[in-house]
Amino acid sequence: MKVNILTLFPDAYVPMGESIMGRAQKKEIASVNVVNIRSYAEDPHFADDIVYGGGAGMVMKVEPIMAALKANGWQKGAKVIVTTPAGRPFHQREAERLTGEEELFIIAGHYEGIDQRVVDLTGAEEFSIGDYVLTGGELPSMVITDSVVRLLDGVLGDSASLEQESFNEGLLEYPQYTRPRVFEGEAVPDVLFCGNHKVIEAWRREQSLRRTSLNRPDLLKKVPLSDEERQLYAEERAAAVERVDVYIALVHYPVLDPKGNVIATSVTNLDIHDIARLSRTYNVKGYYIVQPGEEQKELTKQLLNYWTSGHGSKINPDRREALSLVSVVDTLDDVVSRIEEIQGEAPLKVATTAKIRRDIVSYEELKEIMIRENHSCLLVFGTGYGLTDELMEEMNYVLKPIVGRGDYNHLSVRSAVSIILDRLLGE
Numbered sequence: 001m002k003v004n005i006l007t008l009f010p011d012a013y014v015p016m017g018e019s020i021m022g023r024a025q026k027k028e029i030a031s032v033n034v035v036n037i038r039s040y041a042e043d044p045h046f047a048d049d050i051v052y053g054g055g056a057g058m059v060m061k062v063e064p065i066m067a068a069l070k071a072n073g074w075q076k077g078a079k080v081i082v083t084t085p086a087g088r089p090f091h092q093r094e095a096e097r098l099t100g101e102e103e104l105f106i107i108a109g110h111y112e113g114i115d116q117r118v119v120d121l122t123g124a125e126e127f128s129i130g131d132y133v134l135t136g137g138e139l140p141s142m143v144i145t146d147s148v149v150r151l152l153d154g155v156l157g158d159s160a161s162l163e164q165e166s167f168n169e170g171l172l173e174y175p176q177y178t179r180p181r182v183f184e185g186e187a188v189p190d191v192l193f194c195g196n197h198k199v200i201e202a203w204r205r206e207q208s209l210r211r212t213s214l215n216r217p218d219l220l221k222k223v224p225l226s227d228e229e230r231q232l233y234a235e236e237r238a239a240a241v242e243r244v245d246v247y248i249a250l251v252h253y254p255v256l257d258p259k260g261n262v263i264a265t266s267v268t269n270l271d272i273h274d275i276a277r278l279s280r281t282y283n284v285k286g287y288y289i290v291q292p293g294e295e296q297k298e299l300t301k302q303l304l305n306y307w308t309s310g311h312g313s314k315i316n317p318d319r320r321e322a323l324s325l326v327s328v329v330d331t332l333d334d335v336v337s338r339i340e341e342i343q344g345e346a347p348l349k350v351a352t353t354a355k356i357r358r359d360i361v362s363y364e365e366l367k368e369i370m371i372r373e374n375h376s377c378l379l380v381f382g383t384g385y386g387l388t389d390e391l392m393e394e395m396n397y398v399l400k401p402i403v404g405r406g407d408y409n410h411l412s413v414r415s416a417v418s419i420i421l422d423r424l425l426g427e
């Protein structure tokens, strides 16, 4: 296979001569031809130009790219790839498909990218290597070349290693170990020394499932699994979410009134009791009422004392158990400091809102984040007409609003807490 890479920065391609890529070229299984686009520009300093229609930055011009393609043997129909964060995600299956091509032309963009007419004239496939923006297409073009060339027959010494790696069966690879058997007290799992290949294979499959379910649950949805494996996957994820300590804050100040003014609201007995009982039911570690008003605080404390140490605690121990989770504090910062003391680190702060915003996360996304970050999580609920913009700014994430079946959007906060806790922590 011949891979032509068109770039403004040919010196960036040193890694292409190393290791397996270097070997593939020495064995003449693949050749990499790095083409400097500037050599095909009328003036090498003008391979890019301003953006038509206005906007920041420069765009790589169509003429030098087309000239570079043609001068290096491109003809209509030959496979062209444009690297761009706006492209389709580049996956293993794309790498596998491209091994069928005899020649590839990969264009590394730079600045704001390349003139769209290059794509239109060549029928290029646009690929992104991930949801982030790099300064140039040099790394993406090397990533794509590497992922394709290593799959070509004869490139890897042991072709069995291709069969067992990540994505091969839609799953991520199991953990690997080598000598020494014990390092700093960490031992290689005993099962790998049992000598029974079937047992080792079963263990590896289970580890693959476990890893995929934690790191890439999206992949698992596409893989045919046995009922037993599905069960293991569901349990693994439920256990991972359960390991995250969740806290609730109910903010009475600062919140908004219907006109957008910043106000303080009064505590309500219903919210204290119902959210405490919900918290106990869903194993929430603490429920903080944020209320700086002195009289309001006093009232709340009296009520809590009645149920946690007074007469109420004797007549209803279940209620005592739930209300023991409740504390009254002055500010949201106090809540975070208290959690920091308990957990040894600040929690992820997640706001809840009834308003549609751009930067929201879904319940599934928040679960993924909770599992991945393995941090405690503080769910922040507002009273009145919701949390102020300043408080929203302090949050790490904003959770998607609950949407009913019409445009009436005035759930009580305790109802919202119920629904959200069940979506996040329920079975």
Ligand SMILES: C[S@@+](CC[C@H](N)C(=O)[O-])C[C@H]1O[C@@H](n2cnc3c(N)ncnc32)[C@H](O)[C@@H]1O
Binding pocket: 082, 083, 084, 085, 086, 107, 108, 109, 110, 111, 112, 113, 114, 127, 128, 129, 130, 131, 132, 133, 134, 135, 136, 137, 138, 140
């Ligand atoms: C700064 S980026 C251009 C970003 C472009 N204006 C946008 O917002 O989509 C410059 C070049 O880097 C390369 N690039 C950056 N991130 C990439 C990614 N995630 N996948 C593939 N190519 C990428 C592309 O070749 C792109 O033309």
